Amino acid sequence: MALEIIRSIREMQSIADNLRFDKKRIGVVPTMGYLHDGHASLIQAASDISDSVIVTLFVNPKQFAAHEDLSRYPRDFDKDCKIAEQAGAHFLFAPSDEEMYPNGFATSISISGITQKFEGFFRPSHFDGVATVVTKLLLATKPHIAVFGQKDYQQTLVIKRLVADLNLDVEVYIKPTIRETEGLAMSSRNVYLSETERIQSLVISQAVTDAYTAVESGERNREQLNTILKTTLLSIEHIEIEYAVTANAETLEEPDIFTETESIVFLIAVKIGSTRLIDNAVWNPRQTN
Amino acid sequence: MALEIIRSIREMQSIADNLRFDKKRIGVVPTMGYLHDGHASLIQAASDISDSVIVTLFVNPKQFAAHEDLSRYPRDFDKDCKIAEQAGAHFLFAPSDEEMYPNGFATSISISGITQKFEGFFRPSHFDGVATVVTKLLLATKPHIAVFGQKDYQQTLVIKRLVADLNLDVEVYIKPTIRETEGLAMSSRNVYLSETERIQSLVISQAVTDAYTAVESGERNREQLNTILKTTLLSIEHIEIEYAVTANAETLEEPDIFTETESIVFLIAVKIGSTRLIDNAVWNPRQTN
Numbered sequence: 001m002a003l004e005i006i007r008s009i010r011e012m013q014s015i016a017d018n019l020r021f022d023k024k025r026i027g028v029v030p031t032m033g034y035l036h037d038g039h040a041s042l043i044q045a046a047s048d049i050s051d052s053v054i055v056t057l058f059v060n061p062k063q064f065a066a067h068e069d070l071s072r073y074p075r076d077f078d079k080d081c082k083i084a085e086q087a088g089a090h091f092l093f094a095p096s097d098e099e100m101y102p103n104g105f106a107t108s109i110s111i112s113g114i115t116q117k118f119e120g121f122f123r124p125s126h127f128d129g130v131a132t133v134v135t136k137l138l139l140a141t142k143p144h145i146a147v148f149g150q151k152d153y154q155q156t157l158v159i160k161r162l163v164a165d166l167n168l169d170v171e172v173y174i175k176p177t178i179r180e181t182e183g184l185a186m187s188s189r190n191v192y193l194s195e196t197e198r199i200q201s202l203v204i205s206q207a208v209t210d211a212y213t214a215v216e217s218g219e220r221n222r223e224q225l226n227t228i229l230k231t232t233l234l235s236i237e238h239i240e241i242e243y244a245v246t247a248n249a250e251t252l253e254e255p256d257i258f259t260e261t262e263s264i265v266f267l268i269a270v271k272i273g274s275t276r277l278i279d280n281a282v283w284n285p286r287q288t289n
Numbered sequence: 290m291a292l293e294i295i296r297s298i299r300e301m302q303s304i305a306d307n308l309r310f311d312k313k314r315i316g317v318v319p320t321m322g323y324l325h326d327g328h329a330s331l332i333q334a335a336s337d338i339s340d341s342v343i344v345t346l347f348v349n350p351k352q353f354a355a356h357e358d359l360s361r362y363p364r365d366f367d368k369d370c371k372i373a374e375q376a377g378a379h380f381l382f383a384p385s386d387e388e389m390y391p392n393g394f395a396t397s398i399s400i401s402g403i404t405q406k407f408e409g410f411f412r413p414s415h416f417d418g419v420a421t422v423v424t425k426l427l428l429a430t431k432p433h434i435a436v437f438g439q440k441d442y443q444q445t446l447v448i449k450r451l452v453a454d455l456n457l458d459v460e461v462y463i464k465p466t467i468r469e470t471e472g473l474a475m476s477s478r479n480v481y482l483s484e485t486e487r488i489q490s491l492v493i494s495q496a497v498t499d500a501y502t503a504v505e506s507g508e509r510n511r512e513q514l515n516t517i518l519k520t521t522l523l524s525i526e527h528i529e530i531e532y533a534v535t536a537n538a539e540t541l542e543e544p545d546i547f548t549e550t551e552s553i554v555f556l557i558a559v560k561i562g563s564t565r566l567i568d569n570a571v572w573n574p575r576q577t578n
Contacts, residue, residue: 013456013458017458020309020310021309021310021312023310104450105454106400106402106450106454107398107400107420107450107451107454108398108399108400109396109398110397110399111395111397112395112397113395114395135455136454136455136456139455139456139457139458161395162396165396166425166428167298167302167428167429168428169302169306
């Protein structure tokens, strides 16, 4: 079955209503396009657990700040259609800016607490933009399940909070980050990197791996773990660290010493040249019994 | 069929899903309880245009400010059940505070523009509370249509904006204010009024009627219309006017002179004794063709 491209919210809702009448389970994968193997893995995951897969493609202006890379964000619609279809998508919902934010649009959704630090600190209003667009996309596609990538770790916490708080009747699945063979987390923004920068950028995944290994070996001192992250990152020149932090993986709280039973996340955002890259890893305590 | 009382969001959503599988049209009437003939008229209206009517009953703490009357807001659950059932409701969705706002709840929905003045100025954060709870109630009950009363006029504009902006797939109906025989707009808060205050409060509906009559006679000067509102209100003693204003009925803009083709709303909020009362009337230009 060929991929069906939908531009209108009303039409998307009407298709979703009909799928639901037919007792089909709808899975949605929200994306900003320029799809890569990371997106493909999310689409395949959605395909495994639902009957009809909708990929949304919308480069959401509300989650970019004024100084950010909205206008030069990479786009390749034809390639996106191919990747989505090959990975198992049935519908590509690709509304225009005007369809999503018509004249007079005035609504904003905010999550307090977990949005204030790290990504939220460096990208003010970013998570309001994410929460607002994700709500709109979920209400346009009416899915039973929604699949997001762990690469945007803090975003996954925001979305789980949002879905619970608003009673959005959707099961949220978070799937692991897909990496290049050398370890670099896949990202649409990797296309900005020069060959030299691409090699330099390997310190990012190396840093979270080093911190992860330290926790495995018993390290629970937050400052020590942060030092490991930063030492590895600063092994290259010309890197700007926005944050390189260790936190409770559920609450993002930052205790001095983590307990033995706490899940821990390492979160990194850096600029290499003019390209902003993020990565993370979650360490979970061993299940004992 | 007896009224079914639902306390759980999950159960409400499951019932709504089943009604939708059966191709029933769901109508919802959100209320804060202490139902009166005004609510009954909304429930009857919902009943006329849908197959299954859900009345929601939730006294939403998030739309009361700290100094307001949340704790003494009137409640009579048994009477509410009777009125809802007699008016044609099939379900009463009455979640607890903990069900709606469990520990860790962190999400807030804001509408800019129309929420800033009048009711929003005197009740800061009120419309955030309204927008958040209405979204939650609509997502819990999954209706095809939702019916609101015109008495909360500014709220009806907020809800229409909210529903459009978030792609909530719900048709919003606004139904006229129901009044006591003397003209006082029905309100759960009327129970606070002493016999004397109840008589005094008739100036409120009189004021909007006077301004309406003036527009009918051709008056389009906003200050003149506001003077009419205030003069009638101040014909009694011991009234505190929060606002008594004339505005464009769609945008709430306040031009010096209204055009001949503009819809106009008169909006009043006053305190009589310690009771806060609101009322409004909308004047629409004659259809010419």
